[in-house]
Amino acid sequence: MITALDQPRIGVYVCHCGGNIAGAIPVGDLAAFARGLPHVVLARHYKYMCSHPGQQLIQQDIVLLQLNRVVVAACSPLVHEKTFQRAAEDAGINPFLVQIANLREHVAWVATDAELAARKAKAQVAAAVHRVAGHRPLERKAVPITPRVLVVGGGIAGIQAALTLADAGKEVILVEREPTLGGHVAMFDKTFPGLECTACVLTPKMTAVKDHPKIRLLTCSEVQAVEGTVGKYRARIRRRARYVNEDLCVGCMRCVEECLFTSETIPNAFDRGLGMRKPIYMPFPQAVPRVPVIDREACLRLVTGKCAQSCVEACGERGAIDFRQEDRVEEHEVGAIIVATGFQTFDPSPIAHYGYGRYPAVYTALEVERLLNAAGPTEGKVVLRDGSTPKAVGIAHCVGSRDHHYHAYCSRVCCMYSLKLAHLIRERTGAEVYSFYIDIRAPGKACEEFYEEVQQAGVHFIRGKLAEVGTAAEHGVDRPGGLVATVDDTLQGRVRRIALDMLVLSVALEPREGAETIRRMFGMTCSNEGFFQEKHPKLAPVNTANDGVLVAGACQGPKDIADSVAQADAAAAQALALVDRGQIDLEPNTAWIDQDACSGCKTCIPLCPYHALRRDEERRTAVVDEALCKGCGVCVAACPSAAAQQRLFTDQQIYDEIEGLLSYG
């Protein structure tokens, strides 16, 4: 301890943030103002307080001037509070004797009126000074971290993250809602821009997950509830009955073949309804785990209870078919969570003039992906619903994206996947392919080159948004089952009508239905569009508002496979960094009860969402279990005796802050 703490000696540091703050607020004046505030020993302003020299400046002053409290007037405390706390700590004062005044996000970047901005800046600095004078040293408490990670979502991002973590020796629980791993990527035949075989990329990874001793794969499963906090979460996972025992099944498919349903009559969701399946089925041949699943809505045995159960017979001694299976709930304790729940594609049916759902020849891009897939319903042949091969195919870009009626954002991958589809369709059918685009966005390695290649392959690029599509008959064109697309060709400056046999809609990527529930369950926030919000776009792109919860893949925003994989690894690295630490320091802003002042009135007890408060029957007072307290302060605000207090947010500290905010104009 350098000086007696009850004699505050405060240093105030006003950051220019380059021109970010200094451009809007007279930092010199502000420092001069700060010098006149109570207990302020000195006030400086400096280019970049967060820089090494900036931090050193504070540290030197702490030592030379025996400062015992620091106010940094800079950017949001959510950005650099920890930085300055560490700097102060290194110089020998408790990190909780540092207070940040947020001048950048809250004043400089938003202010319209220079004088008002200067006044607000002064008020925020004065509030910080008044408040910090009453701060007392606090200690962070360490709690052990459970060295296990929950990965939610078995798409490419979830798979990647799980493998990286497991390879580092951490236990992983991977939860997938569907009966198989793979997500959207498993539906594709080729990837862009290199046109690699998707199955060749994905299948080994899926198998690796299945075989990894550190990964527990839970398919047909969903997280129901999450409790706890960073370092120790308890997740309740509901596991739907598959009716086929994963441990016993060898994936011979005899049961599927022997099912009483002799023909496949149920639309296969994995094929977007373009292919059919039986009540017992494998979503696709490379599914992992390679275990069939029984559709409880369609299976005769499960629906009516009456069936010859030829599947059971087919399985024979293995006895893997198990109709007694029931849904059950498992609880797992984990230290960190990676959310990789992916996206869904935009449903274009609301755009009536594009005719989706009305004209059989209008397809979504994802449907065409299935047609192109060698393991898909048409074994890779691009054919219309009547089995004929199209001779003219239109591809409409930006369906549901860059459209203020639907999604204002650019879905980022549509241009490239549209180019891929154009290439593949032309390659496999020789059809004329027309691409209706607003502009082609092809950033990234080898993408522009791929665009050129597709152009050279003879695909017609028409710059203009598809206006509408009608039947050939309406337009007086003799083309059975055909369509006529109307498009304003902005390069030629005329409206063109183009006869087509097939129209592909390059639909947007959007947040999954249910993303809201997931967001709440994991304590995250969402961007406006509904994608999960990263903590900071640059500094913490895979972190979220909830410290132990990380995001990866397209649930955070549209992205391609490469980016999803990269982000998954980043999330895995963050999770690893967290659980590998072994313990975590909790913020000390927990509540406590002044036992002399507490009357045991029980007002606070039902308020605590974490059951951290109880009444000590002997003393007739309330007590806080600090291990359970998360520091919301709801009990403190309710206490009519001021017996409940919250560290870092005591009544007095907040009154001081209010007074500081308003005492100087």
Next chain:
Amino acid sequence: MSKPKVGFTWCASCGGCDEAVFDLAEDLLQFADSLDIVLWPCAMDFKRSDIEAMQDGEMSFCFASGAIRSSEDREMAALCRRKARWLVAFGTCAHLGGVPGLANLDSRESLLQTVYGDALFGNASPGQVRPQHATEVPEGTVSLPTLDESVKTLGQVVRVDYVLPGCPPPTRLIAAALAAIVEGTLPPPSSVLAPDVALCKQCPRIESKPDGPLLRELRRPHEHEIDPEQCFLAQGLLCLGPATRDGCDHACIRGNMPCTGCLGPTSGTRDFGAAALSAVASLVDSHDEHQIAALVAEIPDPAGTFYRYSLPGSMLHKRAGGPAGGGPRP
């Protein structure tokens, strides 16, 4: 050693605090042996001039009851401050403003208008005669003190050394304070001479208060039978015991009526009404915002309920400008 000189005086008061001193009964005679009561207008013939004749600081302790409402109250407060070494804000009116402090819900003008101007009941004197600061009568001038715009606490016009709270102060606390004066064992100045914990601590009904949120409906005491054993809040009746300083031996609660907060807050609380409000609202058992609004609307008179005794001493002190009238608005 000479006996400590003690005075009792009153400003805008109902006399209940003085009655509470009478209620010391036999103890009062005891104290009269060891204390020299030099001022007590309610019970003894000492006039203002007798106080003025005292030397500054001559009284050791002056117990001043009543709120500060008029120029005369202010003068008396100042006089007692000067003549007493230690000034005790005696009773809730002196401490926080008391029930008459509810007058701060209205302007002085609207108050005079109601009392002297409005012929609400048809029996007011015609011609709008009102009391005047100075009235010329044939024989001379008769003057009245002017009313201040707001009711104030004693501590808002003079420095106060001690507070003895309550409406009236519980006799037990008065006896303890006088005994401490006799024995020289008073706590340091700025103390409140009462326990510093809320009423629930010793409440006979606390065990019947559930741990869960409990306000599903708000009842008014005249509308329902009141269970004589169960926590009032658990019955849906507003009881301010959780926010109110102990020391009254739960007189109202024993009388089967909820606490209305007359002893004021414990020492950590800045604004009794807001603190009590927070505690009560926190008990509302609903997560639906409309239902919450409907439920709290069942409290017919929040200001009169939470500031029954403490409006002048509250942070807001008085109704802000704008049209007068302290009734609740929808």
Next chain:
Amino acid sequence: MADTESSGNGKAFQPRIVAFFCNWCTYPASDLAGASRMKYAANARVIRLMCSGRLDPQFVLAALREGADGVLVGGCPAGDCHFQDGNIKCRRRFELLLRLVAQLGIEPERLRLEWISASEAEKLRDVVEEMVKQLKELGPLRLEPLPRPENAGVSELPSAAVAADGGPP
């Protein structure tokens, strides 16, 4: 206590708002507004609370007493509270507080509780702008100054008067 008016130099009234923002939604929304370079009036001065559930109604009154013309409380939208339902607990108190202040002659429009999620920077901007506009229409909150003994003009005993009989230690 400072003058509520912006200055004595004849400039237009600039209301002062004390804004209590929760750490998980509205404070980040305010940061986002900054990061997005949205422009709005610099009349709201911010105090960060971990949760809107920490808001003691006494803070609101203290802000008004210290000279604020309005108080804005920002919390997470229903269902989004980082602490499950601290925002709703705040609402319970705030509803009752609104009724109380109305009786005390304070226009309830001076106090606002808004649910602003971390992504709703635009809403934050709009709420502040709207509130500033409304407060300009309402004008300054003129509370009667809190009486204090030092302003009452009472002469006191010199501190030399020392304890005698019966005095405190």
Next chain:
Amino acid sequence: MTRQVTIDPVTRLQGHGKIDIFLDEQGNVRRAYLRVPELRGFEKFVQGRPAEDMPQITSRICGVCPTAHHVAAAKALDALYQVVPPPAGRKIRELVYNTFLFEDHALHFYFLGGPDFLVGPDAPKAQRNVLGVVEKLGREMGTRVIAIRRAARELIALVGGKAIHPVFALPGGVARPLKPEDRLRCMEVADQAVEFALATLRTFHQAVLANPKYVDMIASDAYTHRTFYMGLVDERNRLSFYDGQLRVVAPDGKEFLKFPARDYLKHVAEHVEPWSYVKFCHLKDVGWKGFEEGPQSGVYAVGPLARLNAADRLPTPKAQEAYEEFYDVLGGKPVHHTLATHWARLVEMLAAAESMQTLARDPDLIRSEVRTIPTAAPIEGIGVVEAPRGTLIHHYQTDGRGLITAANLVVATQNNAARIAMSVDKAAKALVRNGQVDEGALNRIEMALRAYDPCHGCATHALSGQRSLAVWVYDASRRLVRQIPQSP
């Protein structure tokens, strides 16, 4: 040269008051004014409050007679909600009320007004108080006075929650039933109260009536006004404290009016003078003729003397005997001597004590049904009781939720205000002669006031506050020449 004398404050009464005495050139009194310098504004600030809170809020009008306001308010709420308390509810109220009346009268006689007689009007002022009384009557009697008062006060607290600002009364009854064991205590205290009341009457005989100087003083013209008198009576015109009709007798003692309290506005009006915060009540049927006595002036009195004058008899036997003796000694009905109020008060004290006895033994008292829960929508309610100092009326109007929209409170000292002002003036004129203003004379002027046991706290509920009474003396040129007692 004329002078002005001010008594500031008037002491040994509840509330604040000042007396201004203006002298003429010869030093004789031209006129004395009683000013009441306080205003608290209850009638205003009860607006917006829930009606059911009135018993507790209005009790804060007066800490000496809180029970009177508490019960008057509750009775107004009975009317407001159109509920009749069940027998136990009513009798618990009556028991508390009579106990309160008993102890309040005792307080006045031994602590406030009585010392003037018991110790003597000219005794040193430091002795004219309860401590002087105790000294004079001996420690034993003093201890007894204190003990019975304490017992009565504790009984009120036992039943009513608190003795000062009780909480027991609600519309339709009381908050809780009486426990059988508590009732035993009631019986004990009631018996002691009767004994004590009788002993007090004996003391009065010995200390006052046996002293011709005092008897002369009581009967002297300085303390006599021929006015109207008002008080509650039951269906047989017997004195009643808790309920009944208001009866007014003329200065000749004949019944002038009899009406239920709800009709009070037809008969009672208020007059405002600019030099006092108190409003002066008078009979509408006669009219305001200024501060005048006689049958042509609407000035009337309430309180113990008025109540005895307005009733035909008392409801209990021992009190009836004392009542008869009172008029025998003072020369028949009505008695106009203000100072006789002290005696009348003691007669009433006995009546209250006897009623306590009757009520404590009533089997209804401990029945569990103590409250009738209101079902009717509230609109308007008027309640009346006889407070120790006289008739007390609470009148409320509410909105549909039972929030007060208007209130009128007519308290005893307001009813008496005009007669008190006249008494002060008349006593001053009689007692201050030729510029001779001494402290004894001024105390005798105060005695005129103190006999009413005026409660200026009550009277100025509308406004408020005061130190007690002071006398200021002004000369003919209206200069303040003296303040009594003399400033050093």
